[in-house]
Amino acid sequence: MQEPIEFYFDFISPYAYLATTRIDQLAAAHGRKVRWRPVLLVTLFQAMGNQPAPLVPLKWRYVQHDLERSARAAGIPYRLPPGFPKLMVDPGRAMLWIEEHYGSDKAAAFARNSMKAYFADGVDIDDKDVLAGIAAALGVEREALLAGMADSAIKARFKQASEQAMELGVCGVPFVIADGEPFWGNDRFDQLEAWLAGQRQAA
């Protein structure tokens, strides 16, 4: 049994959202599982001294157009949510708590459904009650999750997650590490797929 591939994302990233609609099937086609790892992109940007795209008008105009075109080309429902962008701290904390108490498959489902609610349906997921509702639909106990999001150990773990990701070379999202090999961006999924196909042959 091979190690899961590592999938780094931020709930705030539209490009990561596009990736969430494909990553599990892509891995499964090569007999692999996915470990979903939430990070805070802003922590990465601060460490690198770079600006997030929404704060750079010239880049942001292009990126908005590119996101719509890329989603359309892939047949993925997408629209920029009202009030975008927001710092997505609670979704990450909620996910880590769910992973700890319900396992990584449930945590991944929570992340996938939350991203879809935000980027396809315009639901504001920067809201503890909304997140608890999405989790409850997956069988997660609502009150325990609400308490878990406020737990200092969970808060610390989510804060450390971005630091640990950077130590492994993660410089943006979506970012996949498969058997030590790094792939940044949806536009590297073809190369990721070739890698997984090669590894499978070698396995």
Place this chain on the structure above:
Amino acid sequence: MQEPIEFYFDFISPYAYLATTRIDQLAAAHGRKVRWRPVLLVTLFQAMGNQPAPLVPLKWRYVQHDLERSARAAGIPYRLPPGFPKLMVDPGRAMLWIEEHYGSDKAAAFARNSMKAYFADGVDIDDKDVLAGIAAALGVEREALLAGMADSAIKARFKQASEQAMELGVCGVPFVIADGEPFWGNDRFDQLEAWLAGQRQAA
């Protein structure tokens, strides 16, 4: 006869180099010509307040790996040139002068050959004599080009080129504008191709 597609690049960009090996054939397959437009990426970065990748260690480690893997996957000879990066002012000026006096096809050939010399063969093209040699092999008069690179009107035009590109939305390289539609990066060449195919059907 449709307008040429616009191909923005900087002689310093390895990703733009990868694009130079494909852009003309891609356009020709859809009955289109390419207008090659040199810019200075550093001017774009300064305007956007972002750092070039080589100055961001976390990103630069990934980018070097990604370039090698992408070149290998596409079968393009590539190695990071010694002394990389350098501010590539003379190649841009030379290209604009060649375009003015010998036409855009000769200018594109000069750019393509210069990029290949730099990124495939490790030739230092930040050198007027080297550039004059590459141009001379294409039938360009060496002494006239050397004088042209130092001409104040050419210098001013190359300086303005980056400003004009940004006014059209160019936020990085390689960047293609086809019939007003923007495509940033080698990883959008699939979408560019789909666009050109659609335009051709509509023509």
